[in-house]
Amino acid sequence: MDLEDVVRAAQRGEPLSLAALLRALGPYVGRICGAIALDDGDDAMQETMIRVLKGIHRLREPAALHGWVRRIAVREALELARTRRTLVPVEQVPEPPAGIAPELRVEVADTLRRLPPEQRAILVLRELEGFTEAEAAALLDIPVGTAKSRLHRARRAFRRRWQG
Amino acid sequence: MSQWPIAQLTPVRQLRVLAEVLPGVGLVERVLDAPYERVWSFLTDLEHSVPAFDPMVGSLRVLSHQGSRLVVVTRMSFLPLSSRFEVELRDGWCLMRSRTYLVGMAAEPLGDQTRYAHLEGLPCHRAKALRMLRPVFRRVVGGDIHGIVRTLATSP
Numbered sequence: 001m002d003l004e005d006v007v008r009a010a011q012r013g014e015p016l017s018l019a020a021l022l023r024a025l026g027p028y029v030g031r032i033c034g035a036i037a038l039d040d041g042d043d044a045m046q047e048t049m050i051r052v053l054k055g056i057h058r059l060r061e062p063a064a065l066h067g068w069v070r071r072i073a074v075r076e077a078l079e080l081a082r083t084r085r086t087l088v089p090v091e092q093v094p095e096p097p098a099g100i101a102p103e104l105r106v107e108v109a110d111t112l113r114r115l116p117p118e119q120r121a122i123l124v125l126r127e128l129e130g131f132t133e134a135e136a137a138a139l140l141d142i143p144v145g146t147a148k149s150r151l152h153r154a155r156r157a158f159r160r161r162w163q164g
Numbered sequence: 165m166s167q168w169p170i171a172q173l174t175p176v177r178q179l180r181v182l183a184e185v186l187p188g189v190g191l192v193e194r195v196l197d198a199p200y201e202r203v204w205s206f207l208t209d210l211e212h213s214v215p216a217f218d219p220m221v222g223s224l225r226v227l228s229h230q231g232s233r234l235v236v237v238t239r240m241s242f243l244p245l246s247s248r249f250e251v252e253l254r255d256g257w258c259l260m261r262s263r264t265y266l267v268g269m270a271a272e273p274l275g276d277q278t279r280y281a282h283l284e285g286l287p288c289h290r291a292k293a294l295r296m297l298r299p300v301f302r303r304v305v306g307g308d309i310h311g312i313v314r315t316l317a318t319s320p
Contacts, residue, residue, distance in 0.1 A: 013289020015261050016252055018185065022178050027170075034171035041171030046181060049173060053185040057290070109169040128168055 188294030189285030190301025
């Protein structure tokens with residue numbers, strides 16, 4: 001069954017298809033929520049999936065799935081990161097999954113942790129997801145000029161903290 | 165850019181999502197005092213585990229098994245009723261759906277113990293009025309978890 005069939009079945013509320021959709025979207029949503037919400041990424045991902053499955057019947061065109069899910073994931077991750085904005089000691093960074101350069105991931109997570117959530121979000125959309133500044137601005141519901149200056153500050157802060 | 169932090173949805177979290185989305189189901193979570201491997205190998209032996217922990221189920225028979233998909237038939241204990249369930253069975257995850265009933269089981273290791281989530285109810289998506297049944301199904305699930313704990317404690 002391809003993703004479009006899974007979406008159509010999930011729109012009918014079929015529980016096995018809802019579960020299949022959760023699995024299919026997992027890696028994509030996990031990347032966005034993890035990079036923006038960091039330690040709260042799993043919670044942000046759970047909230048995102050609830051929103052996605054509750055609203056899936058309103059998605060008219062299955063081809064638009066990833067764009068729609070991305071908007072929800074960015075919003076949920078950003079909101080959670082803002083409300084739980086706390087500094088966490090480096091030793092509490094969770095163990096990364098096997099197979100991914102662990103030291104590098106911990107260092108990136110620690111550097112991201114020291115940026116405000118808004119800067120993390122614009123970095124994720126531009127550097128991880130490859131959106132243009134205008135597209136990222138639209139996703140974050142901010143003017144393009146604000147997105148540009150925020151991205152500039154985020155890159156500078158990331159570089160400074162990465163090297164420091 | 166695989167070095168960016170990546171969030172994950174464990175089987176227990178996946179079951180929480182389904183419980184939020186499906187109005188007519190009840191979910192209960194417990195920490196079971198047994199290692200994950202023992203709990204999961206017991207639960208996934210569906211023909212023996214389900215009749216052992218659920219007093220409503222007299223028997224369960226696997227009709228077919230292909231990859232992660234099974235078809236099973238259950239017979240009730242006190243009524244001459246049979247139900248056909250489609251089952252999705254993966255590591256830490258089991259979802260069983262008949263035309264009228266849904267059962268979900270999810271587990272993950274928690275040190276020497278096991279975090280366990282169990283869901284039962286009606287497989288309907290958008291009938292919000294069914295929310296009033298949630299406490300009923302939570303009681304049903306509580307009874308099943310009690311049966312799981314009891315069976316684990318008494319089996320070798």
